[in-house]
Amino acid sequence: MKHHLDGMILENKALSTDIYKIRLSLTTETDLNLQPGQFVMLSCPGSMPVYLKRPFCVYDFKENEITIVYRVIGKGTQNLSQLKPGMKLDLVLPCGQPFKLEPEGNILMIGGGLGTAPLHYLCQQALALNPSRTIYFYYGTTWLHEKIPLAFEDHEAVKFFYHSDYINGDYTRHLFDFFSINLPPVPIAHIYVCGPVVLMKAVAQWAIARSIPLQASLEQPMACGTGSCLGCSIPTHQGLKTVCHEGPVFDGHEILWEEIS
Numbered sequence: 001m002k003h004h005l006d007g008m009i010l011e012n013k014a015l016s017t018d019i020y021k022i023r024l025s026l027t028t029e030t031d032l033n034l035q036p037g038q039f040v041m042l043s044c045p046g047s048m049p050v051y052l053k054r055p056f057c058v059y060d061f062k063e064n065e066i067t068i069v070y071r072v073i074g075k076g077t078q079n080l081s082q083l084k085p086g087m088k089l090d091l092v093l094p095c096g097q098p099f100k101l102e103p104e105g106n107i108l109m110i111g112g113g114l115g116t117a118p119l120h121y122l123c124q125q126a127l128a129l130n131p132s133r134t135i136y137f138y139y140g141t142t143w144l145h146e147k148i149p150l151a152f153e154d155h156e157a158v159k160f161f162y163h164s165d166y167i168n169g170d171y172t173r174h175l176f177d178f179f180s181i182n183l184p185p186v187p188i189a190h191i192y193v194c195g196p197v198v199l200m201k202a203v204a205q206w207a208i209a210r211s212i213p214l215q216a217s218l219e220q221p222m223a224c225g226t227g228s229c230l231g232c233s234i235p236t237h238q239g240l241k242t243v244c245h246e247g248p249v250f251d252g253h254e255i256l257w258e259e260i261s
Contacts, residue, residue: 002092003030007066009087012080016145018072019114020081024089026064034061035098036122037217037249041225042068042091046079053092054080055222055244057118057194060151066093069117069148095225096248099215101126105189107135108212110203112175112195113146118217119194120150123158131157136184140175140195142166159184176202188212193252194219197260204252214252218243235259 007024014020026032034040041053054076060067072081083089099122107126111119116139126135140163141147152158163178165171172178176199193203194217207214220232220243232243235256241247 002095003028003032004090004092006088007091009083009085009089010065011085012083014081015069015148019069019146019148020072020077021059021067021069021148022080022083023065023067024091026066026091028064032061032064032093034058034066034094036101036125037099037118037215038094038096039118039248040066040068040091040093041095042080043089044076044079045089046075046082048075048079050076050079052223053090053225055095055225057114057217057248058121059117060121060124069114071114092225096244097246099192099217099249101129102190103130104133106133106184106186108138108184108188108191109135110138110175110179110191110193110195110199112140112199113142114148115193115195115199115217115219116148116150117194119192120152122192123150123152127152127155127157133157134159134186136188137161138163138175138179138182140165140178140199175199176206179203191215191252193217200252201257201260204255204257208253215249216252216255217248218250218255219248220244 011023039057044050056068059069109119136159138161142165144164153160191214222232222244223229233240236254
């Protein structure tokens with residue numbers, strides 16, 4: 001069930017040149033049951049007119065405090081970056097379908113850029129569900145300064161790998177190429193991926209070739225956030241499906257990756 005709530009800004013700070021973290025306290029007594037992979041539709045008021053809420057994935061959620069990491073790329077996020085603690089925003093949550101966490105088996109997570117944000121929340125939930133299994137977490141950015149902090153980098157159950165495509169201005173390699181030469185040394189039971197399409201395509205091909213279950217969280221432009229406008233539809237083996245309503249998390253084996261750009 002979706003809830004229309006007010007959230008008070010507790011923190012809104014720059015993590016790099018154009019990447020920000022905003023933390024909101026939600027005014028509700030309801031158990032929101034916001035799960036990893038789901039997103040929120042958030043108002044972005046400010047000097048530039050923005051008439052629709054914007055979708056944001058969840059970086060962290062606990063005790064009715066939600067944290068979102070976002071990049072300033074348009075009017076909405078430009079407005080958002082100027083807001084101060086104490087101001088209130090309205091939001092709708094939870095939106096979309098979440099990741100499904102299995103209780104057993106080693107996990108592989110691969111996040112590219114801000115696609116790592118929903119995996120951050122997922123990884124923490126996976127550790128709480130079963131702290132004895134191993135999680136192999138691969139995180140990549142284009143530039144070193146774009147790296148966002150992750151709470152579990154030094155956790156004993158997480159084998160953490162970070163890669164930057166460019167170092168000192170020189171291109172090194174793509175995240176998937178980095179992953180390919182630093183493969184997990186143990187069998188993987190479940191794969192979770194979020195990031196640029198080119199990364200998710202490569203991971204999907206790798207998982208399908210090895211018959212490993214894969215869940216992919218897709219990033220598509222959204223307008224309504226309810227599945228009504230069909231603007232965020234993607235092709236699957238079962239026909240077109242909306243990312244905002246039937247996703248954003250999909251079975252990676254069901255997506256027609258060759259038709260997505």
